[in-house]
Amino acid sequence: MKTLIFAIIISLVSTLGFAECVTLDTSGWTQNKKNMRMPVAYALAYESGQNIVPTVSGKDICFEGSADIDIAVNQTTFDQRYDSDKLALDIADAEMQALSIEFETEKLNSEFRELTLSQIDSKIDAISNLNQMKTALKKLTRLLRAKRAI
Numbered sequence: 001m002k003t004l005i006f007a008i009i010i011s012l013v014s015t016l017g018f019a020e021c022v023t024l025d026t027s028g029w030t031q032n033k034k035n036m037r038m039p040v041a042y043a044l045a046y047e048s049g050q051n052i053v054p055t056v057s058g059k060d061i062c063f064e065g066s067a068d069i070d071i072a073v074n075q076t077t078f079d080q081r082y083d084s085d086k087l088a089l090d091i092a093d094a095e096m097q098a099l100s101i102e103f104e105t106e107k108l109n110s111e112f113r114e115l116t117l118s119q120i121d122s123k124i125d126a127i128s129n130l131n132q133m134k135t136a137l138k139k140l141t142r143l144l145r146a147k148r149a150i
Contacts, residue, residue, distance in 0.1 A: 021062040022073050040082050041073050048072035106146035
């Protein structure tokens with residue numbers, strides 16, 4: 001009878017699973033880095049074959065029912081992944097900022113920016129050759145593109 005009860009307890013415990021936690025040293029971290037604990041930990045676990053959503057509590061990142069998660073998620077791998085993801089986002093952000101500035105500059109400097117409809121008609125009527133047409137079309141297209149940007 002004792003053997004049966006022991007077997008039932010072992011069976012229940014093995015199906016419930018335990019959470020394995022990894023403690024990270026968050027001293028000196030920015031709030032942004034602290035906010036990224038769950039997504040970065042999930043990405044690292046997923047890439048190592050563990051499709052488990054972590055929970056975050058203080059400095060701990062916990063995974064339900066995982067026995068080998070510390071191999072994939074530890075201080076070093078977390079810091080490396082966060083730094084590489086942050087660098088990629090910073091580069092993309094800088095590119096978007098530059099593009100935004102380019103579009104704003106185009107809108108501010110366009111000669112078509114504040115023309116009335118009759119002035120636009122006059123400008124078009126004054127075109128006398130293909131090169132003038134190309135130039136006007138490029139300027140107008142750039143203004144329209146800049147106005148629709150981002």
